[in-house]
C-alpha cells in the first residue's frame with residue numbers, strides 16, 4: 001500500500017476537480033458536453049482494455065508446460081487456437097482505435113459547428129487581460145469592456161479571437177475547448193451556455209509573467225437580464241453625483257491614467273488598457289485577480305505591481321488624500 005499510495009492519489013486527482021467551477025468535466029454547453037462525454041467514453045474504453053489485458057497477462061503467466069516437455073515441440077491444435085485468438089485480438093484493437101478516432105472526430109464537429117446569427121464578440125488577448133468588444137450592425141451600439149463577458153443563455157455566441165502581443169489561448173472549460181489568440185490573424189470559436197451561471201475561464205497558453213492572472217468570467221443570464229446589461233454597458237459613464245466622486249474624476253483626468261484608459265463620456269480616451277466606463281459593474285479587476293471593491297481598487301492604483309508583478313500599468317505617484325476619491329469615483333462607475 002505504501003508503494004502504490006502516491007500513484008493512487010495521482011490517479012484520483014482528476015476526479016477531485018470535477019465539481020469545481022472551472023472544470024472541463026463540469027460541462028454547461030454543447031461543445032463542452034461533447035468533450036466531457038468523449039473524455040468519459042475514452043476513460044471507460046481504455047480502462048476496460050487495460051483490465052482485459054491484465055487478465056490475459058495473468059492467465060498467460062499461470063500457464064506452465066510439464067517440466068519434462070520438449071520446449072520446441074509444437075502442437076497443431078494449440079497453434080491454430082493461438083492464431084485465431086491473436087487475429088481476434090488484432091481485429092478488436094483495430095475496431096477500438098477506429099471507433100475512438102471516429103468519436104473524437106464527431107466531438108470536433110460539435111466543437112467547431114458554427115450556427116449563424118446571434119451575438120459576435122471581438123476578444124483581444126493582451127498581456128495580461130482580455131479586451132472584449134461587442135459588435136453590432138449599428139456603430140453606436142458597439143462597446144468595449146474587459147475580462148467579463150455576458151451572454152444570453154441558450155444562444156450561440158461567436159468569439160473572434162485576436163492578440164495584440166504574444167500568443168494567448170481562450171479557454172472557458174465549462175463551455176468549450178481552447179482556441180489560440182494569435183497576432184495578425186483571427187481565430188473563431190463559438191460558445192453557448194445551457195444554464196445561467198458564472199463560468200470562469202483563463203488564458204491557456206503561457207504568455208509571460210502574469211499568465212496565471214489572466215482570467216476571465218463568462219456570465220450567462222436570461223435574455224432580459226442580458227439586454228439590460230447591454231444597454232447599461234452601451235451608455236456613457238454616469239457623471240459623478242457627489243463632491244468626493246467629482247474630485248476623484250478630476251484627479252483621474254489630471255493624471256496619465258487618461259493616456260491608457262478610456263471612460264466614455266469623459267475626456268479619457270486611452271485604448272491600450274481596460275475600458276473603465278463601467279469598471280464598477282464588473283465582478284473583478286486585474287483580469288480576475290481581485291474582487292471589485294473600493295478598497296481593492298485603491299490597493300491596485302497605489303501599487304499595481306504589488307498585486308500583479310510585472311503588470312503593464314505604471315505605479316503613478318499620488319498624494320495620500322487623492323487615493324480615496326479616485327477609488328470611490330472608479331468604484332461608482334457601475
Ligand SMILES: [Cu+2]
Nearest residue numbers: 168203207214
Ligand atoms: Cu495569456
